[in-house]
Structures are given as C-alpha cells and as structure tokens.
Amino acid sequence: LEEGERVEVKIGLSGFGNVGRNFIGLLLEKKKYLKDKYKLDLKVVTVLVSDGGINNPQGIPLEKFAAIKTAFERKNMLGFDDRLTGEEAIKASNADVWVEATPTNIKTGQPGLTYFHTAFDRGMHVVTLSKGPLVCAFDQVMEHARKAGVQIKYSGATAAALPTIDVALNSLAGTNILSIQGILNGTSNFILTAMEKASLSFAEALAEAKAQGIAEPDPSLDVEGWDTASKMIIIANSIYDTDFKIDQVKLTGITKITPADLQEAKNRGGTIKLLGIAEPIGDTFRLEVAPTFLRADHPLASVNGTTKGIYFCTDTMGPLTVIGGYSNPKGAAAAALKDIISIFAPAAKTFSTSF
C-alpha cells in the first residue's frame, strides 16, 4: 500500500440478531480507527434480515439502519424489499465480502451453506459467524473457495474472540501440533464452575446460567457437547487438513456431572472441565468431547466461568495456552472484523516493514 492509499471494502451481511447488530455497531464505532490504522474504508452495501433485505450499492446509511427499532420501521425504510431472499440478495449485491451471521444449523448447514456457495460464485470472500456450513461440509466449502480464488475466514465460528486457528497457523507455524485441548463452550464452563464453587447441582447451575442470560432457553447443544464438538471439528479440520464430520466425535456432555464428582476431583487435586480434544494417534485421530479431570497445574484448570481457553501441545515450541476473549456477541463481532482485516489488510502488508 502506498502512504495514504485506502482500500474500500464493500460488505454484505446476512443475519441481524445479536451478533449482526454488534457487528454493525462495531463498524460505526471503529470507522475512523480502521481508516487510520488499516487504511480500510468499510461500507455495508447489503443487509439481509429475517423479513427481507436492503441493497444499496453506494452504501447503506448505518446510523439510520442501526437505529431502527421495529420491523414496521424497517419496511418503510427507503429501498427495503420484504420479498428479497438470501440468494437473490447475494446475487444482486456488489459486496467484496459476505458476512454470514444467521442462526446456525449444524445438521443441514443451512441457510449459510447456500449463501457461501452463492457468494463464492460471485467472487466474494466469506467471513462467517455461523458454524453450521463448516461443520456439515468443511472440505466442500474450502474446495469451492479455493476454486473461486477467494478466502473464507471463520474466527467467529470457532470461539468468538478467543483466537484458535490463527494462533495455530501463524504463531505455531513449523511445529507439529501433537494435541489440542479446548474449553470452547462458555455456558458449560459457567455451569461447571458454579457447581464447583457454589456446590450447586447441575439443574441449579443451569437455572443460574439461564437467569444470567448465559444459557439459551434450550441449552441442549451447549450442555450435551454439540457446540464444543462443532468448534473442535472446525479447528481440527483447519489445522490438520482433514474433513472430519461431527458423528466421528466421541461425545459426552455435562448433564450427568454431580457436585460429588467435582468434590472428588478436588480431593484428587484437580477439577473437571468439558474439553474438546483432537490429537493424531499414529495413522488415526482421537476426536472427543467429554468432561475431563484436569490436575490443578494444567493450564486450563483455572479457566472459570464463561471464559474459554485452548491448549496446544507442540514438538518444537512445547506447550502453548491461549485464554480469554469476550464470550459474547461483541466479541464474536470483533472476531469477524479481525477476519475482514486479515483479508484486506493482513499484518504483513500494514506493518511498517511491508513488501
């Protein structure tokens, strides 16, 4: 980049729930910072919501759009089309990158999967906050992106603001990653911590998590381990260049854990955490999600509450643990923004020692 030169990036967005709203909020909040630091001028040209969409090749006025409170107000917004479908919106959009943030479905991958393919066919990069398409069809998605000559980034689909894959691919480049262990689900970790620290039963801790707005009304995907398994599949496939499916994960949730189990773990000098585990063993792989005893000196043992963490064991750099990052919609939105920066202004280009 020449001094002062700016890159205009046109963004399309599907999904305007908590994460989508936070993403728009972040673009507004960081507009000047992104221009100054990364020379990126981000514009949103398409937004797709559950009851239609808006397409404005010159850029949607975001302050105005974000301020809209009701579907009725939205329908009366100039340019809003309540019959616009996702595929139509993507085909009609002049976006450079499509941000997918609709509710995820890990069984079908839809509607995200169709959006990905439509975006790739239009030469758009994809940044996804939705896990489903990658859980269902990892290899297919990567292959299509490769053939289309575009990038797909999915930090927000693995552990929101906790970096996982980019640490492995950048910071651990050149190592063999012998094992990956992750606390990847904030709700489950919150429940286990509450059970341990306040001697609650699983049901009591779950009720507390619901009361605090941490657990979903239907928490089964979280507490039965499906969410952890989904993230671990995506992480493992990215790092090991594999194409594992979720039914290959040996899966045990935390619903049967009792305060007595946690007390026993404490007596043994440790604790129990819901871990996602991926490790190559000879020509095969161990892929497992299970409540796991960790000694107190294990780097993930003190990761409590909704905090997440990932532990890599490598040959030449030894063990590496990453802990933290907001476990909330703002953190997920920030992860999507990071992905956009990494596509259009990667560190090697923006840092002062660029080529």
Next chain:
Amino acid sequence: LEEGERVEVKIGLSGFGNVGRNFIGLLLEKKKYLKDKYKLDLKVVTVLVSDGGINNPQGIPLEKFAAIKTAFERKNMLGFDDRLTGEEAIKASNADVWVEATPTNIKTGQPGLTYFHTAFDRGMHVVTLSKGPLVCAFDQVMEHARKAGVQIKYSGATAAALPTIDVALNSLAGTNILSIQGILNGTSNFILTAMEKASLSFAEALAEAKAQGIAEPDPSLDVEGWDTASKMIIIANSIYDTDFKIDQVKLTGITKITPADLQEAKNRGGTIKLLGIAEPIGDTFRLEVAPTFLRADHPLASVNGTTKGIYFCTDTMGPLTVIGGYSNPKGAAAAALKDIISIFAPAAKTFSTSF
C-alpha cells in the same frame, strides 16, 4: 502457489552458539516436513562463526557442518575462511534471508545492527534472535527495512517460542490494546517461584537457577530487569508504532525481594511476579518493569518456573492471555523458523483457501 511448486529459500546465519546450533538442527529435523507442508526448500548458504565463516552459494552440507566438534575441524573444512568478517560474509552471500543469532548487546546493538543494515542493502530479509539492534535503534531498523522493500521478523528476540507480537497484530487486529503485561524473563520467574514454593532467599534461589543451567554466570541483565525491559520495548514499539528507548522504562529488578515479601503477598491472596508493563495513558505511556503484586485470579499469577506469559487487555475482545512456549534455545530456534515461514509461506498463501 501452484500445486507441487516449491520455493527455494537461501539462508545466511550469523552466530553458532546454542541457538544457532539448534536452528541448524531444526532445519535438518524438519527438512521433509517443510517441503511437504509449506513447499519450502530451505538451504543454508552462509554461516558466520566467531572465528570465521563459510560461504557456499550451492548450499552448505548441514549434516557435515553440524557434526563438527572443534574450531580446528572447522578450519579444515573445505571453503572455510578464518579471515571472513560479518559484513564481508553478508556482502558475498547469495542468501534471501539473514538469520542473526550472535550474542546480543543492548547498549550498542552490535554486531547485529551492522549486519541488519548490510543485509537490507543487499535486499535480504532479516530474522533476528538478537534483541540488541531493535532495542537500540527500532525506528531506524524498521525504516531501513521498509525503504529496502524487505521484511524483518523478530519473534525469537522477544520471548522465544511464546508468541507476543504476532498475536497482537493478527489475532487482535481491529482492537485497541489498552494494556500489555508480560512475564518475559524465565530466569527471574524461576527464581521468584523457587523463593515462593521453597521459601528460599533470593541468593539461594539464584544459586539453584545457576545449578540447573537456567541463570547465566552473570545474571544481572535478567534479575535487574534489563532483559524484560528490552523485550517490552520491542513489543510496545511494534504494537503501538512508537520508538521508545530502554532508558524510558522505569526499571526495578527482583534482587531486593525477600521471602517475607512473597509470604505477605500470599497472605493478601496473591503473588509477586516480575512484570513488563506497557500501557497508553492519555497522550503518554506507562512503561515499567517491576515486581508486581498479582491477585491469585490474575491470568499470569499461576505462570510459574521458567514459563513465560503475556496478557493483553483490549477494548472489543476483552482480555487475552498467552502462556507457554519453550524457554530454551530450541524454542528460540523454532521461533526463527516460524518467522522464515511467515515471510516465504504466510498462512494466507499456504492454507487451502489461498488467493
């Protein structure tokens, strides 16, 4: 990269101490892996040792060179020139990247600083394991690299295998980093841990560190905080685009810490760690190295022994902590290899979704 296409990378190396030897060992150990995974064919064309050097544009036979035990054997090796100086070696070398691993001098930056400039002038990238040149002349070095159109990478000069700057620039892209705290010196942390866990005095713990080969014969740079300050200067200048010098760091070492201090910290529900701290405060900066009280729930409080860690506080992603990575010459060598990979085969290019 097209399928099957390989990039040949010619490497020059100055310094053949512990780290330099480990680096050569790593190239031998990882030769096939680097070809398969990153399509990189790494050759060493120049090695500069304390009593001369060898220059072989076709590639030095590394097995043979690594097996040499004595200076006498080396002098009799075909092509070895015992009058070759560093500058001459670099000027005569056909290397694409120069790896600098001579003993560091944080007062003058020499001889590394001269090697950097000579390499930049020849259009070589630089990967450094030596802190000195960056501590003394950060801005000057970056500016020269930028003008020469080459990259300089220095993971091995900040905290060896613990990633610091690449996490900030890649994984935290788009955030404002509000504060950085680091346990960056393995020797000091080992001593504090030994004082705490075994109730040793500073002198006893230092003796133990020397006995285990952890502390240098002259440990003053470590225990007085200069090493931590050097690393923090490089990290802060990289992340905040500043040009701080080491005399701007408020510096206190651990030599006056007593077992009573550690006991008192424990009674207060925490511990004492030697932290490097960098944080913007208004229009100015806090740059400090000091033994610091950390509550037990601070993510760096449980980083013990020679393990290192870094804690970032960000606006939109919250707190992020990275812990681990070998604190030894092998870890430092692996960090240099990572830097070479990031120059010649960055993740965006080698991952299946490349442009």
